[in-house]
Amino acid sequence: MAGYILKRLLSAIPVMLGITVIVFLIMAMIPGDPATAILGSYATPENVEKLNRDLGLDKPLVQRYFIWLGNMLTGDFGRSFSLNRPVLDEIAERFSATLILAGTAFVLCSILGILAGAISAARQYSLADKAITFVVLIGISVPSFFLGMMMILLFAVNLRWLPVSGMYAIYGGGDLPDLIAHLAMPALALAAVATGVIARLSRSAMLEVLRQDYIRTARAKGVPERRVVYGHALRAAMVSVIPVLGIQAGFVLSGAVYIEMVFQWPGVGRMLVDAILKRDILLVQGGVVFVSACYVLFNIAVDVAQSLLDPRIRT
Amino acid sequence: MSAFLKLLFRNRLAAIGAVVLGLILALVLVAPLLPLPDPDATATSERFARPFSEGHILGTDHLGRDLAARLVHGTRVSLAIGLFAALAAAVLGSAIGIAAGYFGGRTDNVIMRAIDMLMAFPYILLALAIVAALGPGLRNALIAVAAVNIPFFARNIRGITVGLAGREFVDAARLAGMGHTRIILSEILPNVLPVIVIGISTTVGWMILETAGLSFLGLGSQPPQADLGSMLGEARAALITAPHTSVVPGLMIFLIVMSINLLGDGVRDALDPRLKSGALARPRATTRVDRRGPVPEEPAKGLLDLQRLETQFHVGKRVYKAVNDVSLHVKPGECLGLIGESGSGKSVTALSVMGLVASPPGAITGGAVRHDGEDLLSLPYDALRRRRGEKVAYIFQDPLATLHPLYRIGEQMAEAIRVHHRISDREARARALELLRAVRIPNPESRLGNYPHEMSGGMRQRIGIAMALANDPEVLIADEPTTALDVTVQAQILALLDELRRERGLAILFITHDFGVVAQLCDRVAVMYAGRIVEQGPTEEILARPAHPYTARLIACVPELGEGKRELAAIPGLPPVVDSLPPGCAFAPRCDKAQEDCRKGAIDLAGTGTHDVRCLHPEVTP
Numbered sequence: 039m040a041g042y043i044l045k046r047l048l049s050a051i052p053v054m055l056g057i058t059v060i061v062f063l064i065m066a067m068i069p070g071d072p073a074t075a076i077l078g079s080y081a082t083p084e085n086v087e088k089l090n091r092d093l094g095l096d097k098p099l100v101q102r103y104f105i106w107l108g109n110m111l112t113g114d115f116g117r118s119f120s121l122n123r124p125v126l127d128e129i130a131e132r133f134s135a136t137l138i139l140a141g142t143a144f145v146l147c148s149i150l151g152i153l154a155g156a157i158s159a160a161r162q163y164s165l166a167d168k169a170i171t172f173v174v175l176i177g178i179s180v181p182s183f184f185l186g187m188m189m190i191l192l193f194a195v196n197l198r199w200l201p202v203s204g205m206y207a208i209y210g211g212g213d214l215p216d217l218i219a220h221l222a223m224p225a226l227a228l229a230a231v232a233t234g235v236i237a238r239l240s241r242s243a244m245l246e247v248l249r250q251d252y253i254r255t256a257r258a259k260g261v262p263e264r265r266v267v268y269g270h271a272l273r274a275a276m277v278s279v280i281p282v283l284g285i286q287a288g289f290v291l292s293g294a295v296y297i298e299m300v301f302q303w304p305g306v307g308r309m310l311v312d313a314i315l316k317r318d319i320l321l322v323q324g325g326v327v328f329v330s331a332c333y334v335l336f337n338i339a340v341d342v343a344q345s346l347l348d349p350r351i352r353t
Numbered sequence: 354m355s356a357f358l359k360l361l362f363r364n365r366l367a368a369i370g371a372v373v374l375g376l377i378l379a380l381v382l383v384a385p386l387l388p389l390p391d392p393d394a395t396a397t398s399e400r401f402a403r404p405f406s407e408g409h410i411l412g413t414d415h416l417g418r419d420l421a422a423r424l425v426h427g428t429r430v431s432l433a434i435g436l437f438a439a440l441a442a443a444v445l446g447s448a449i450g451i452a453a454g455y456f457g458g459r460t461d462n463v464i465m466r467a468i469d470m471l472m473a474f475p476y477i478l479l480a481l482a483i484v485a486a487l488g489p490g491l492r493n494a495l496i497a498v499a500a501v502n503i504p505f506f507a508r509n510i511r512g513i514t515v516g517l518a519g520r521e522f523v524d525a526a527r528l529a530g531m532g533h534t535r536i537i538l539s540e541i542l543p544n545v546l547p548v549i550v551i552g553i554s555t556t557v558g559w560m561i562l563e564t565a566g567l568s569f570l571g572l573g574s575q576p577p578q579a580d581l582g583s584m585l586g587e588a589r590a591a592l593i594t595a596p597h598t599s600v601v602p603g604l605m606i607f608l609i610v611m612s613i614n615l616l617g618d619g620v621r622d623a624l625d626p627r628l629k630s631g632a633l634a635r636p637r638a639t640t641r642v643d644r645r646g647p648v649p650e651e652p653a654k655g656l657l658d659l660q661r662l663e664t665q666f667h668v669g670k671r672v673y674k675a676v677n678d679v680s681l682h683v684k685p686g687e688c689l690g691l692i693g694e695s696g697s698g699k700s701v702t703a704l705s706v707m708g709l710v711a712s713p714p715g716a717i718t719g720g721a722v723r724h725d726g727e728d729l730l731s732l733p734y735d736a737l738r739r740r741r742g743e744k745v746a747y748i749f750q751d752p753l754a755t756l757h758p759l760y761r762i763g764e765q766m767a768e769a770i771r772v773h774h775r776i777s778d779r780e781a782r783a784r785a786l787e788l789l790r791a792v793r794i795p796n797p798e799s800r801l802g803n804y805p806h807e808m809s810g811g812m813r814q815r816i817g818i819a820m821a822l823a824n825d826p827e828v829l830i831a832d833e834p835t836t837a838l839d840v841t842v843q844a845q846i847l848a849l850l851d852e853l854r855r856e857r858g859l860a861i862l863f864i865t866h867d868f869g870v871v872a873q874l875c876d877r878v879a880v881m882y883a884g885r886i887v888e889q890g891p892t893e894e895i896l897a898r899p900a901h902p903y904t905a906r907l908i909a910c911v912p913e914l915g916e917g918k919r920e921l922a923a924i925p926g927l928p929p930v931v932d933s934l935p936p937g938c939a940f941a942p943r944c945d946k947a948q949e950d951c952r953k954g955a956i957d958l959a960g961t962g963t964h965d966v967r968c969l970h971p972e973v974t975p
């Protein structure tokens with residue numbers, strides 16, 4: 039097992055390098071003189087030149103890449119000019135907020151999605167199946183940002199159950215119940231689409247598995263139907279569901295950008311949007327690389343989970 | 354095509370999707386003709402007018418602009434942008450995919466590596482990076498969304514192209530001296546085009562959503578230009594005071610995406626042939642019993658007694674009579690061989706006993722299955738379940754598919770016992786070890802921790818047998834338990850079964866296509882053809898003097914008993930499909946002795962009661 043994890047970690051290195059190359063190349067597409075583009079046309083020539091030097095833009099492309107990469111490896115992601123603080127500090131702070139939001143949503147969508155899919159398959163064509171299918175259809179069609187806004191109207195404005203936005207109450211907040219109250223709506227809104235996708239997939243995976251010979255064997259042994267479905271079949275279905283959880287984690291992370299905007303959540307997504315609007319390229323660059331790298335690591339964790347479930351792929 | 358459309362519209366949801374989408378498209382197309390105010394005309398005095406107010410059917414936004422006009426206008430922009438992004442991604446992605454798949458080798462390798470890298474990003478980060486570099490704006494948002502979706506197309510299309518590139522017609526074109534471009538355009542592209550179209554139809558909703566999302570963030574369309582996303586984004590500030598300004602564009606995005614999803618699902622279902630046959634229906638816990646006639650009330654002749662059993666498969670309008678009026682019985686300590694070609698209904702007969710025929714599409718439509726005189730088909734589910742594995746146990750063919758791949762052998766064996774008996778972990782383990790020893794598995798302790806894929810075929814088959822014996826059943830139903838094994842292992846397993854029935858007094862129903870195996874193990878044999886028993890009697894007698902021409906041919910196929918690989922293919926012709934049985938003898942088309950009368954009416958199973966045959970002109974009279 040340790041060998042497998044090590045192997046997967048090593049295989050992540052080229053992927054991470056690839057990510058840095060792609061981000062670097064995209065940033066190299068900035069039309070015109072980047073420093074001017076960043077500082078705006080009213081910048082003084084000295085400022086432009088200084089920024090060019092800071093960014094290493096006076097050097098050739100390949101050399102620039104390696105300098106940038108080397109700096110990042112030593113923990114130097116540069117300095118955000120709009121916030122006037124090190125990029126990495128800002129990212130670390132913002133990313134923890136995103137992690138709380140996206141992590142909760144991911145757990146929610148995994149549990150709810152798999153459960154809904156399994157029930158739906160176990161009672162195919164029943165009222166429960168139809169109801170779930172209908173809710174899932176709505177879930178995957180409604181834009182998360184719109185769903186979030188509607189939730190605010192209902193739960194925060196009309197019913198006054200939950201706070202409208204933010205991560206903590208400004209006065210007297212800061213404890214766990216306060217966080218949960220603030221987290222409930224954004225996490226649910228963020229989880230909706232992924233829940234739908236996972237539920238659909240779980241349903242079809244279950245239906246596929248329920249036709250397998252080993253399910254017939256379980257029945258022939260006299261295993262009670264409930265256990266056949268929620269034990270044998272569900273476990274086997276997870277083999278095709280888990281990789282999709284990894285993909286959906288990417289969508290949850292992506293959706294977090296919208297949800298953070300809607301709910302004023304102080305996460306990395308909102309930071310990125312602000313940075314783009316302010317043309318704070320170093321902050322964008324650092325944020326994208328950092329979050330993508332975390333996502334790659336997360337996917338390794340998914341692979342490891344998969345290998346724990348399925349002995350056939352442990353090598 | 355028309356069949357496809359019919360199928361699509363039989364799906365009510367898909368039809369709803371098509372109608373909604375059609376209405377939206379119509380609205381957008383006739384927009385210039387509608388008496389709508391200028392979408393950009395501001396009127397600060399009329400800010401946030403409610404819907405259905407004077408002159409503004411949907412109200413106005415924060416600048417007093419008419420929402421209905423902006424909605425129609427924004428929908429148009431969003432649809433156009435989404436569609437355009439989908440087309441751009443499809444064209445570029447497919448081109449990349451075709452190039453990778455067609456040229457293969459290094460090109461393929463390099464391209465696919467790059468694609469993998471792109472897919473390692475959470476997609477929005479990539480889109481954000483592109484927008485960051487190019488600057489906010491509708492065109493750049495479109496580029497970002499299209500670029501992010503290129504890998505999806507590249508991957509799918511490459512997969513199909515790889516398959517095509519190796520096919521004969523491509524080789525032929527190459528040999529004919531056609532250039533790469535021509536081959537790609539004339540041979541490859543037409544074949545991948547349907548997949549590209551399906552890809553577009555499944556992603557276009559997504560792309561509309563994504564461009565709307567970027568606009569919502571303020572990174573897409575810039576004022577005064579508006580799409581649905583930016584309308585929603587601008588309305589957000591006034592969410593609480595004027596919710597209608599948010600609801601109107603939000604609902605529109607929802608309707609568009611949902612109708613496209615519904616239509617896309619419908620298209621996929623219509624194209625997926627598995628769905629047509631109903632094969633993806635969930636099989637019930639037991640086979641459906643739907644007896645058309647009365648339950649036979651004859652006294653049971655054996656411990657297990659099948660009486661005039663009928664099992665059918667209902668697929669669409671077709672009815673496959675897999676098991677047709679089959680009567681069999683097995684006594685304790687006896688082994689009955691049930692022999693026939695694949696498709697003869699022998700396995701379905703075996704599975705019908707404990708209600709294990711997948712249902713739908715299977716259903717037991719007549720007869721009775723008596724165990725100890727009691728009709729199993731009349732039992733409620735739980736009573737039947739308690740007899741499964743406890744009284745009547747199965748050994749299946751191909752234990753790699755029939756053992757659960759994700760549970761250890763020990764767990765699967767313990768479970769077989771524990772679903773019927775309350776015992777501790779330790780007792781279960783001890784019992785499992787004992788069973789593994791009984792079937793002569795070396796190092797049973799270490800085997801308990803193994804997974805099925807870690808064992809050889811012979812070992813797995815022994816596990817299957819051990820598991821069947823877990824609760825000391827009275828009846829064992831073995832469905833071709835030795836087919837996948839080599840001759841030595843096969844002989845060992847047969848010897849093992851023989852020993853078990855002598856020692857434990859097991860009644861064995863042994864399903865096989867191999868007379869050599871029958872000769873080694875079975876006291877009596879029943880021959881099945883096209884769902885019916887055509888001959889039955891004591892093994893020795895049948896081997897020595899087969900009465901039915903089919904039986905005679907089966908026996909002739911066995912080169913030498915107990916040796917070599919035996920195939921039934923040596924009989925010319927194929928068994929009939931059991932949904933269109935000819936009147937009279939089903940074997941007639943393949944039979945040398947067939948005469949006029951054979952094809953007339955039903956033929957009865959006749960004989961002495963110990964040796965019976967269903968034939969008008971038997972080889973010998975039993």
Ligand code: SF4
Nearest residue numbers: 938941944951968969
């Ligand atoms: S009934 Fe006629 S056709 Fe059928 S097996 Fe006998 S001889 Fe052949």
